[in-house]
Amino acid sequence: MFRGIDDVDWASMEHAYGSAADVPELLRGLASSLPQERETALDGMYGAVHHQGDVYDSTLASIPFLFRLAGHAGLPDRGGIVELLASIGGSDDADDLENGAGGAGVGEGTEDPGDDKHAMARAAVRAGGALFLDLVRDGDPEVRRAAPSALVRFHGEPPLVLALLSERLRDEPEDGVRLALVEGLGLLVRLHGGSAALAVDCLVSLCGPPHDPGLRLAAIGQLASCATDRLPADLVSTVVTLLHTRSQRIRPSSEPVRTSSDTLIGSLRRMRAADEEGARLLRTLHQALGARTADRIALLKGQLSSQNTADRCNAVWMAAGLFREWRTANEEPVALIGEQLGSDEERLRCAAVSVLEFLFTLAAPAADRLAALVESGPEFRERGTATLDRPLKALARCGDARAVPALAEVLRRPAVPNETGYTIGHLGPAAAPLASLLRQRLAEVPLGSPDTYDRAVPLLFGLGALRYAEAVPEVLRLLHGTPPELRLRDALVNALARTLGAFGPGAREAVPTLRNLLTDRNAVAAADALRSVEGDTEAVLPVLLGALAPEWDAGSRRTAADALGRMGAAATPALPGLRRLAESAEVWERTAAACALWDVGGDPEPVLPVFRDAWRLNPYTRGMITACLVRMGGAGVPFHDLVRTELDSPRRHRARSGGHGSHDVLDDELLLRDCRAILEAT
Structure with missing residues (x-):
């Protein structure tokens, strides 16, 4: 060898x-x-x-x-x-x-x-x-x-390959291999048009009796990807019936036990579904159906009604793919996913929680089940304090006040999971009872520890979201006591300043400290906070104008543009600098500057072309753009064609191949909310 x-x-x-x-x-x-x-x-x-x-x-x-x-x-x-x-x-x-x-x-x-x-x-x-x-x-x-x-x-030689695949399908004894052979036929259709007709005929012949349900499902999945006109007319009912029949006949896998070394491949093998073959069959079909979301929803409902736990677990993960990519009516499947939280099967419960966690407010149809799981006791709760209990996190993310007592319990633990403060921010005013606990935990954050930043910033986020100005002394303790050599010190000071800015006039005690920071490398964040707390544009404006200069880093320039926009007409001297920034080579800078140009100058002419270009180049800018268009009202009418197109699109604006972000669904829902508000206001 x-x-x-x-x-x-x-x-x-x-x-x-x-x-x-x-x-x-x-x-x-x-x-x-x-x-x-x-x-x-x-x-x-x-x-x-x-x-x-x-x-x-x-x-x-x-x-x-x-x-x-x-x-x-x-x-x-x-x-x-x-x-x-x-x-x-x-x-x-x-x-x-x-x-x-x-x-x-x-x-x-x-x-x-x-x-x-x-x-x-x-x-x-x-x-x-x-x-x-x-x-x-x-x-x-x-x-x-x-x-x-x-x-x-x-x-x-595609004809030779087709003949061999057909022969092996007749003789192959292993179900998993037969599935791979059917997938090969579908691939042959997509790659080799000259052999497509015979391969499609072969797939069609495999869709009916006397073939076993798994093979028929595999053939249907391949037809869905290459010959939709040859699919069964009653596609969903046929697939659900075959799925349930297959599940009743399924036998333990004959595969050898795989190794579980500490490698990426080993990790992927350990993460495989309980019924990997079943998952592969239905995943292929879901991917092939793509935008046919009504069929996919109906199919998911059939999968989630199966008596087989593995079928339901596979359905939950396939629902995740659907929800991440497509805007569709999801109340029924989400409620069915919520029902899986009552299962005795840990793999199924964990899958359901994972999906509900990234749905945020769309998880509301499952909120009762989440609340019951949160209240059920330790046997269905995650142990330890390194991370927040995921059912609790999902419940809070959908804005349900029933999460508050459990979050209070978390905040009283010896160690608070870092994501707790971020999670509290999704509860809105309902989280007010947690503010004093957040303040207490912030007071316990050490000043010079390697984990000071990690512990403090989520708590600051929660306090800022609640506008809890009573915590000003604790914020100032960190501002005054953080040593210069601390890891991520600048990022921490920026977070502290943002929190004081969120407190608004209630943080007047912090004004001297913020003024002292105006000559520091955290000057931009301090200036924005000082504007919010005291409204002193005379001291703030020179700092923010200076931060638009090329020698500042891109992040500071964007932050300065945002802050100038919040000043409105008081920032009129910044218009020349904002116009220059709106011509930046970097799309995020251009977009932030254009938003500020509107908020300061009120002229849509230099703004809308930048928005249109950014909308096309980078879908991630669309949330910033629509938030500004809401403020623009009638002045944004020339942009309404893209807003209407967005609302009509069945696909989420952040949907992409090869990955996803934890907040993609939430950000898409916020985008849709703003798009509707834009059109309703004019």
Whole structure:
């Protein structure tokens, strides 16, 4: 397998972390007799030699040895090596590229068509593509499972591939491999138009009796991605019936027990669903249905009504994907997800809580169930104090006052989870009873500890959200006592100043301290706070005008623009500087400056073109823009075409391939709220 490996000048090559001198050891590790060593080696190949889908000279040099390993009968875990080879070869599948897969396997890289190394890797894997013909018949089920996709992608004779996939579907005994063969047929349709008709006919033939429910579900999922006109007319009821029938027949997996080393691959394996095959079947269908959200909601309701716990758990995670990407009527599925909180199955409860946690106010249909879980006692509550109990966090995030007593209990614990203050901010006035407890905990924050910033800032956020000016002495204690060498001192001082600004006139005791900061590197935050507390524009304006200058960092310039906007007409001398900033090369600076231009000057002419450009370039700016348009009223009418288009769009504005943010749904809902307010006001 490794003949000639020492003749390669690996030390002259590179991977993601520098010299590739360690690659021979990784390749030999793939053939180790120890499962953990094999997994660690595969993790190293993905992490360094094929980091996030990249191809290096060491990646290219590895390909011949990977092919020898993949073709070595009897070597364990060759399925993972086949997947690695396919990932190195890249993807021709337009669906995969759109979804950010790019053939990157564990990583999420995408192929650059102009990158010679990617092209060379594709050519090298294609050159060895004949091996995949043999691997489809290999004695190892994991190898047979990995082979169909690689065969379709890299073998140059689609008719031969179609014939082999069809033959193997007749003879293959393993359900998981049969699923992979069906996926191969769907991929063949998407990649090779000349063979599409026969492959589609084959998929259609697999959708009905006498085939088993799992195979029929797999075929329906592939048709949904490549031939929607051939789907069953009663799609949802057919799929739900097949799902329930499959669940009643399901038998324990015959897969060998996988290793659980401390690697990324090991972690991903441990996170797999209880019924990974079922999850894969329905995930494929949901992804293929895409914007057909009514069908997906109906399908989720059927999944969540299953007697099988694994089916319901899979449905919860698929609902997460739907809610993150699409604006859809979600009250019924959210309520059904809430019902899973009463399950005795920990995996299902945890899945439900995780989804409800990122829905914020959209989790309201499940609030009663969340409240019951929060009040149920320790057996259904997370232990320890490192993090906030997730059911409690979800309940508070949806603005339910029933979270207040439990949060008070948290604030009385010896150690307060850092996210507590942020969570309290979502409760609005209902959290007022917690203000004095937040103040007490802020008074306990040490002045020079390595964790001073981490402990203080969430508490400051909560106090600022509640406008609790009684905490001014505790805020000043930190401002006066924080040593200059403290980690993140400037960020802490900025947070302290913002909190005083949130207190408004009730923080007049802090005016001398804020004035002293006007000549400090935290001058911008101090000036904004002083404006809010005292309204002294004469002292504040020169500081903020100076912060618009190029020598200040971009963050300070944006903060200064925001603060000048809050001053309104009193900041008229800032208009020339704001106009310059509105021409910045950085989209966030331009947008912040344009908002301030309106708030200070009231002229929409220089503002709306900046907004239109930023709206197109960076969807993340849209929340800032719509908040300003609400203030603009009728002056923003020329922008209403984009506002209406946003409201008509079924897709969330932050939906993207390859990832998501914890607040994406919340920010999208706030955007929609502002869009409606803009149109209703004119």
